[in-house]
Amino acid sequence: MRKLTVSPILKSLVAVAIFLCSIGPVAAQEKPRVVAVNYPLQYFADRLLGDSADVIFPVPADVDPSYWRPSIADISMIQSADLILLNGAGFATWVDRVSLPRTRLVNTSMALKDRFIVTESITHSHGDGGEHAHEGLASYLWLDPMLALAQAEAIATAVVARNLAPEAEVADRLAALKSDLERLDAKARTALSGAQDVAIIATHPRYQYFARRYALSITTLEWEAGAMPTFAELAELERRAGETEARILIWEAAPPEEALVAAQSLGLHSVIFPPLAQEEPDIAFDAALDRAITAISNAVSQISGG
Known part of the structure; x- marks a missing residue:
């Protein structure tokens, strides 16, 4: 019986095909990564993205995210994210000291600048965090549910533009989130x-x-x-x-x-x-x-x- 021979090139192609098949399922399980600088932005992004992406808020629970200082590992993780959600209005001072990919940055309060509240400058310290000043702009925008909604809308626009989740699903989730925030606002105005x-x-x-x-x-x-x-x-x-x-x-x-x-x-x-x-x-x-x-x-x- 004649012995079947396989060329070295064919062997290499088969090996590459087997390798690609072996890593395919792992690659398919990888999701886009979204990083938020505070909990409200993480919450809004989670609501809008569902299972389409991993939304990360990297600040430890016992640290004020306004004044968090990320480690080198934290910065590397953030820089590799598909989307980085900023609060704006001077929140998260570390953002100004770290090189971040501009094309993946979204300032969720960009459209709200004419509604910012200017604050007085008061210098003091929090525990071991050193001295800092509350100055320039009030930054806790999300405590007004309608400003929170504007931030959520900015996230939805960014998510769709970057194709991180199906547009129709994002629209439905945004509508549900909008309903919740408007209900909350209506309750507050009455209560x-x-x-x-x-x-x-x-x-x-x-x-x-x-x-x-x-x-x-x-x-x-x-x-x-x-x-x-x-x-x-x-x-x-x-x-x-x-x-x-x-x-x-x-x-x-x-x-x-x-x-x-x-x-x-x-x-x-x-x-x-x-x-x-x-x-x-x-x-x-x-x-x-x-x-x-x-x-x-x-x-x-x-x-x-x-």
């Missing part, structure tokens, strides 16, 4: 209508867009989130409460029980209102904002009833 005549103090300057949207009067302090205020800070709170006749104190994060008692002794109703740059445990963005709106509304009701 907080009685709060417009109640002076409020906040322990940190995060709530400018929320206050403007619902015509609230909010005076701000510069307290460490979740920490027990010092005697000097409590004295400052007492002075501010006397000047403004404030009845509600918004805490950025839940403080020790003694702090709540101290606020109550000054006639202040405490409300925990996380500004949501980081995800709250076991609750989504819209539900967390809904909870904060309800808490303020309940405090106003207690004041009115008293």
Whole structure:
């Protein structure tokens, strides 16, 4: 019987074909990667993309994303992303110090510049993060649900333009997200209508867009989130409460029980209102904002009833 011979070229082609078949399933499982500089943008992108992409928010849970300092590994990961979602308005100061691929950057507040709120310059420090200043622009845009919707729309446009998800699916998901945010806004306008005549103090300057949207009067302090205020800070709170006749104190994060008692002794109703740059445990963005709106509304009701 004649022996069948195979040429070296054919052997090489077969080997290449086998290799390609072996890596095909792995390559097919790879998804586009989207990186967001804060939790709200991650939440919006997740809602819009579904399973079409991996959406990453790389900031550790115990770090303020406004002042996070990415490692070299973090920067490398971000630079390789298919889409990088920026908040704009001066949020995430590291962005200005890192070389990022311009074609993959999306500033989600680009269309909102005429609605930015200018803030005063106040220099202070947070724990070991060193000194920094709250200056230039208020950046927590997403606390106004309608500005949050504008950011979500910018993400949807970028996702479709880069073909990261089917256009029809993105449109349907955006419509659902829009409905949720508009419902939240409608609830806030009703629930907080009685709060417009109640002076409020906040322990940190995060709530400018929320206050403007619902015509609230909010005076701000510069307290460490979740920490027990010092005697000097409590004295400052007492002075501010006397000047403004404030009845509600918004805490950025839940403080020790003694702090709540101290606020109550000054006639202040405490409300925990996380500004949501980081995800709250076991609750989504819209539900967390809904909870904060309800808490303020309940405090106003207690004041009115008293």
